Amino acid sequence: MSLPHALLTSLLEQPCSGMDLARRFERSIGFFWPATHQQIYKELGKLEAAGWVRSSAEEGARGRKRCYEVLPAGEQELKRWVAEADDPPPLRDAMMVRLRAEAALGTGAGVENDLLHRLARHRTQLALYEDIEQRDFTGRELSAAEQLQYLILQSGLATEREQIRFCEKALALLETLANAGG
Amino acid sequence: MSLPHALLTSLLEQPCSGMDLARRFERSIGFFWPATHQQIYKELGKLEAAGWVRSSAEEGARGRKRCYEVLPAGEQELKRWVAEADDPPPLRDAMMVRLRAEAALGTGAGVENDLLHRLARHRTQLALYEDIEQRDFTGRELSAAEQLQYLILQSGLATEREQIRFCEKALALLETLANAGG
DNA sequence: TCTTTAATTGCAACTTGTTGCATAAAGGCA
DNA sequence: TGCCTTTATGCAACAAGTTGCAATTAAAGA
Numbered sequence: 173m174s175l176p177h178a179l180l181t182s183l184l185e186q187p188c189s190g191m192d193l194a195r196r197f198e199r200s201i202g203f204f205w206p207a208t209h210q211q212i213y214k215e216l217g218k219l220e221a222a223g224w225v226r227s228s229a230e231e232g233a234r235g236r237k238r239c240y241e242v243l244p245a246g247e248q249e250l251k252r253w254v255a256e257a258d259d260p261p262p263l264r265d266a267m268m269v270r271l272r273a274e275a276a277l278g279t280g281a282g283v284e285n286d287l288l289h290r291l292a293r294h295r296t297q298l299a300l301y302e303d304i305e306q307r308d309f310t311g312r313e314l315s316a317a318e319q320l321q322y323l324i325l326q327s328g329l330a331t332e333r334e335q336i337r338f339c340e341k342a343l344a345l346l347e348t349l350a351n352a353g354g
Numbered sequence: 355m356s357l358p359h360a361l362l363t364s365l366l367e368q369p370c371s372g373m374d375l376a377r378r379f380e381r382s383i384g385f386f387w388p389a390t391h392q393q394i395y396k397e398l399g400k401l402e403a404a405g406w407v408r409s410s411a412e413e414g415a416r417g418r419k420r421c422y423e424v425l426p427a428g429e430q431e432l433k434r435w436v437a438e439a440d441d442p443p444p445l446r447d448a449m450m451v452r453l454r455a456e457a458a459l460g461t462g463a464g465v466e467n468d469l470l471h472r473l474a475r476h477r478t479q480l481a482l483y484e485d486i487e488q489r490d491f492t493g494r495e496l497s498a499a500e501q502l503q504y505l506i507l508q509s510g511l512a513t514e515r516e517q518i519r520f521c522e523k524a525l526a527l528l529e530t531l532a533n534a535g536g
Numbered sequence: 537t538c539t540t541t542a543a544t545t546g547c548a549a550c551t552t553g554t555t556g557c558a559t560a561a562a563g564g565c566a
Numbered sequence: 567t568g569c570c571t572t573t574a575t576g577c578a579a580c581a582a583g584t585t586g587c588a589a590t591t592a593a594a595g596a
Contacts, residue, residue, distance in 0.1 A: 173581080174448040174451045175582090177451060177455060184458045189544075190546095191544055201454060204445055205446055205448075205450070205451050208583080208585090209545085210545095210546075210583090211582085214546085233543085234590095234592045235544030236590065237543080237545085251463050254452050254455050255465075257467045257468040257470075258468060258471070260447075261448075263513070265386045265387070266359075266387075266443070268387070269356045269383065269387050270359075270436050271505065272506060273435075274436055275500075275502035277436065278499060281433050282436055285437055285439045286440060293441060293442055316457075316460070316531045316534075319527060320527070321457055326520075326523075327450065327520050330516055330519075331445070334516055335442070338508075338512065353498060355551080373573070373575080389553090390553080390554070391574085391575080392575095395575060396576085416562045417561050417572090418560060418574065
């Protein structure tokens with residue numbers, strides 16, 4: 173479970189409120205560690221109880237807005253965790269199950285729906301990543317931290333492109349099989 | 355949640371017991387939809403209650419072994435589900451969080467451990483997939499069902515190769531940064 | 537001023553998956 | 567026969583994530 177460390181990382185980059193964190197997650201760390209605001213609030217409570225962050229009320233804001241910042245103990249914990257090693261996350265993909273089911277059913281069962289839907293989603297996501305690449309990482313010298321962030325983005329770019337290739341290949345094969353079999 | 359449909363698919367390919375299913379999952383469907391035997395037993399109970407499979411006691415076997423097979427209603431349900439469309443699974447990868455944390459901490463915090471560990475795992479997995487490719491899909495004509503199964507395997511091959519490329523690239527960048535910064 | 541709207545924080549129930557352990561039945565062997 | 571091992575099935579507690587909604591506070595508008 174990496175949520176606490178994802179939060180520490182994000183707060184280290186920029187102290188802010190729970191709601192701000194949730195918004196930032198949607199367009200940066202959330203690409204590879206999604207989290208809802210409910211998860212984030214609960215976890216911020218634990219981080220504060222553990223003495224890794226502290227919060228202060230913010231005056232003149234709507235609601236009971238509080239600003240969180242990382243304490244030295246939190247930075248220490250983050251360093252400790254970064255040096256650990258995980259197993260790669262097991263992949264779990266319903267579309268592959270569908271393809272296999274289509275093979276077992278032995279007929280035009282309709283996986284194409286899912287393939288086309290995925291294709292559209294991956295193209296959208298790729299376009300988003302390419303925008304970020306253009307805007308943030310192109311045409312200038314990058315600091316060490318920025319080079320690492322760019323590396324992460326490149327992983328996203330490569331993954332989306334691979335997914336697109338796969339969907340196209342699968343659709344082509346299904347068409348070939350349909351023509352041959354019907 | 356695709357576990358019920360993954361089980362229906364596997365049972366359609368070959369009726370068998372819960373334990374056999376668990377073993378087969380480990381080296382086929384489980385590559386893209388992992389499941390433990392506890393999950394499988396619980397789900398088989400639900401499938402039987404829904405009238406999608408039926409089971410019969412197997413005589414002369416250890417334990418209370420039962421053989422499960424798909425009923426017509428189950429096959430119908432599988433067909434219905436295959437034609438549905440999902441969103442792609444959100445990826446959630448602690449190593450990316452670590453890379454970003456390393457960037458935020460701004461020092462040699464030690465992500466290399468995780469990168470090297472991943473690299474080894476992905477190489478092992480790739481070798482396994484390549485073995486399966488050699489053994490099951492090379493040097494002969496493939497049926498339509500086999501062509502689809504091969505397609506799925508190729509997705510695994512491409513994913514592992516992409517992961518390996520990424521780890522190597524990340525390690526190279528970290529070394530460059532260390533030399534430049536130190 | 538009073539009501540409405542928006543922003544922020546938070547609770548609670550539900551689903552899914554994991555982990556560790558328990559039970560049942562058969563085979564092997566002293 | 568009695569005990570240990572193996573195979574098969576299953577329960578229970580826990581961990582993590584999702585969904586829907588509630589409560590609090592301030593800004594904006596009538």
